[in-house]
Amino acid sequence: MRSLSLFGCAALVGIGAALPVAAQDRAFNFALGAGVAGVSAYPGSDDIEARPDLNFKFGRLSFGNTSFGSGIGVIPENGLSLRGAFRVVGDRDDEDYPELAGLKDIDTAVELGFGVTYRQTNWLAFGEVRQGFGGHDGVTGTLGADVIFRPTDRWTLTAGPRINMGNSEYANTYFGVTGAEAAASSFGAYDADGGVLGAGITATATYRIDDKWSMDMLMSYEKLQNDAADSPITAAGSDDQFRVSIGLSRAFTLRF
Numbered sequence: 001m002r003s004l005s006l007f008g009c010a011a012l013v014g015i016g017a018a019l020p021v022a023a024q025d026r027a028f029n030f031a032l033g034a035g036v037a038g039v040s041a042y043p044g045s046d047d048i049e050a051r052p053d054l055n056f057k058f059g060r061l062s063f064g065n066t067s068f069g070s071g072i073g074v075i076p077e078n079g080l081s082l083r084g085a086f087r088v089v090g091d092r093d094d095e096d097y098p099e100l101a102g103l104k105d106i107d108t109a110v111e112l113g114f115g116v117t118y119r120q121t122n123w124l125a126f127g128e129v130r131q132g133f134g135g136h137d138g139v140t141g142t143l144g145a146d147v148i149f150r151p152t153d154r155w156t157l158t159a160g161p162r163i164n165m166g167n168s169e170y171a172n173t174y175f176g177v178t179g180a181e182a183a184a185s186s187f188g189a190y191d192a193d194g195g196v197l198g199a200g201i202t203a204t205a206t207y208r209i210d211d212k213w214s215m216d217m218l219m220s221y222e223k224l225q226n227d228a229a230d231s232p233i234t235a236a237g238s239d240d241q242f243r244v245s246i247g248l249s250r251a252f253t254l255r256f
Contacts, residue, residue, distance in 0.1 A: 171195075
């Protein structure tokens with residue numbers, strides 16, 4: 001009986017020791033960030049306003065011997081890889097912008113999706129697609145490329161062109177004017193088609209404070225194109241769109 005008890009205790013200890021190892025084989029690494037941004041007040045606006053800036057970065061998802069991504073703070077390996085995609089489009093309220101009187105209000109939209117990146121040591125190219133939730137239910141996407149500089153082991157600098165796209169549902173949400181809105185506003189009715197809606201350039205700088213924390217800075221310029229540029233909403237504002245942001249982000253690893 002004593003030997004059975006010893007065997008049982010040994011088995012429990014063995015199982016308990018194995019559980020953390022198994023949990024380490026399944027992990028999700030990501031970063032959450034917050035800061036402040038100066039952005040065009042709404043798509044097509046000529047005003048810049050300060051807004052809270054929230055961001056999410058996908059790091060690595062691991063299931064045993066299968067994994068996607070390289071991890072937050074780790075220099076990615078060269079070649080083809082998957083990436084997460086996240087963007088927030090702020091709300092639009094005609095009470096805040098008198099020039100939009102008569103147009104419907106639009107809630108804040110969150111866009112979630114995925115992308116594919118091809119990376120080499122000093123450059124990368126990527127494409128991503130995102131589904132909107134909240135303020136719009138459309139589909140958007142971005143094509144881009146960056147040159148990469150790493151002047152020290154803590155600083156990473158990137159810069160490159162961007163092409164932004166959206167389907168008709170997205171384009172009509174922000175640039176279209178319905179017949180009812182035309183009757184209630186100073187704008188003529190306008191049906192915006194999807195496609196390439198903007199092109200520009202983005203530059204980022206990231207400083208790794210330690211293994212978990214980093215400071216992130218971004219500057220971007222976009223020139224609205226096609227039906228976004230031809231919209232009467234843009235005509236009353238500007239087809240030049242800007243964004244400048246600075247914030248802190250922290251890396252997390254969830255094991256399951």
